[in-house]
Amino acid sequence: MPNLDHPVVERTDMNPLAIVTGASRGIGAAYARVLADRGYDLLLVSRDETRLTHLARELEANHGIQAHVFIADLSQSDAAHQLFVESRQYRQTPDVLINNAGFGLYGEFISHPLPRIQEMLHIHVRTVAESIRLFLPGMVERRSGAIINVASIAGLFPIPHFAEYSATKAFLVSFSEALAEETRDTGVVIQACCPGQTETDFHASAGFRPPGFLPVQTADQVAHTSLAALPNKSPVVTIGWQGKLTALAIQWLPRRFLIKSVGRITKLARNL
Numbered sequence: 110m111p112n113l114d115h116p117v118v119e120r121t122d123m124n125p126l127a128i129v130t131g132a133s134r135g136i137g138a139a140y141a142r143v144l145a146d147r148g149y150d151l152l153l154v155s156r157d158e159t160r161l162t163h164l165a166r167e168l169e170a171n172h173g174i175q176a177h178v179f180i181a182d183l184s185q186s187d188a189a190h191q192l193f194v195e196s197r198q199y200r201q202t203p204d205v206l207i208n209n210a211g212f213g214l215y216g217e218f219i220s221h222p223l224p225r226i227q228e229m230l231h232i233h234v235r236t237v238a239e240s241i242r243l244f245l246p247g248m249v250e251r252r253s254g255a256i257i258n259v260a261s262i263a264g265l266f267p268i269p270h271f272a273e274y275s276a277t278k279a280f281l282v283s284f285s286e287a288l289a290e291e292t293r294d295t296g297v298v299i300q301a302c303c304p305g306q307t308e309t310d311f312h313a314s315a316g317f318r319p320p321g322f323l324p325v326q327t328a329d330q331v332a333h334t335s336l337a338a339l340p341n342k343s344p345v346v347t348i349g350w351q352g353k354l355t356a357l358a359i360q361w362l363p364r365r366f367l368i369k370s371v372g373r374i375t376k377l378a379r380n381l
């Protein structure tokens with residue numbers, strides 16, 4: 110039997126449906142596993158058909174849910190609309206939308222290829238904003254649902270050598286907090302999830318190796334903490350004591366000192 114105790118989801122005859130973008134690996138795959146365990150049907154999204162199909166079959170076999178895959182490049186201009194149309198095949202409105210797909214770019218801004226910067230702006234900002242514009246009205250009308258935007262602790266302060274990454278994640282934090290307030294009395298929960306350094310393929314694909322002294326989280330820990338926080342309706346969720354400590358330090362440290370110090374640390378990170 111599916112576990113429908115989730116406080117932001119209505120009880121219906123069907124399993125609730127969660128959409129997870131960037132579900133082929135890392136944090137997205139971890140969200141998919143936790144949600145499948147809670148009895149959610151899934152719409153898993155990424156560009157990697159092999160990995161997505163493998164994960165979908167595994168989750169269907171282990172949890173008795175339905176897992177659909179949607180192969181999409183979320184940096185394309187009509188990605189949000191295509192996702193919306195695809196999801197309508199399964200439900201009028203999803204119960205949970207997790208905007209998780211993303212990637213990092215390490216190094217000086219002027220060294221980054223323009224097409225990669227455009228791709229990042231598109232995935233982290235445009236596709237997320239457009240998706241929420243398309244999916245949120247249905248949730249508000251139904252008076253239930255949850256949207257999680259996977260931002261980053263990097264969205265809480267500017268990070269030299271990750272300039273556009275931290276700026277796009279700052280957009281997600283600010284956008285989520287504002288929308289959470291706008292939708293406060295609608296039964297819909299909006300959360301910016303802000304992981305710290307997490308063990309995934311993220312660092313390798315961003316082209317950097319973080320300094321060894323920084324604490325590391327698991328993707329599973331991120332997914333569990335984020336989903337467990339939904340009933341509290343916290344608009345910004347950090348992970349573990351390290352996340353809380355970092356968020357506190359960011360509030361109290363003088364901004365110029367913070368940016369300078371962080372810039373020194375990110376300079377230590379070696380190009381792969």
Ligand SMILES: NC(=O)c1ccc[n+]([C@@H]2O[C@H](COP(=O)([O-])OP(=O)(O)OC[C@H]3O[C@@H](n4cnc5c(N)ncnc54)[C@H](OP(=O)(O)O)[C@@H]3O)[C@@H](O)[C@H]2O)c1
Binds near residue numbers: 184260310314
């Ligand atoms: N790992 C960390 O330390 C960390 C910390 C804070 C925040 N985050 C955030 O967590 C989220 C997930 O990252 P991760 O750590 O799990 O990294 P990951 O293992 O590299 O996974 C990234 C996911 O995003 C998908 N993706 C990337 N570009 C895409 C595109 N154009 N279209 C569709 N899907 C795309 C990838 O799918 P395909 O390649 O299969 O298309 C993959 O499923 C990201 O938003 C990241 O910024 C990560």
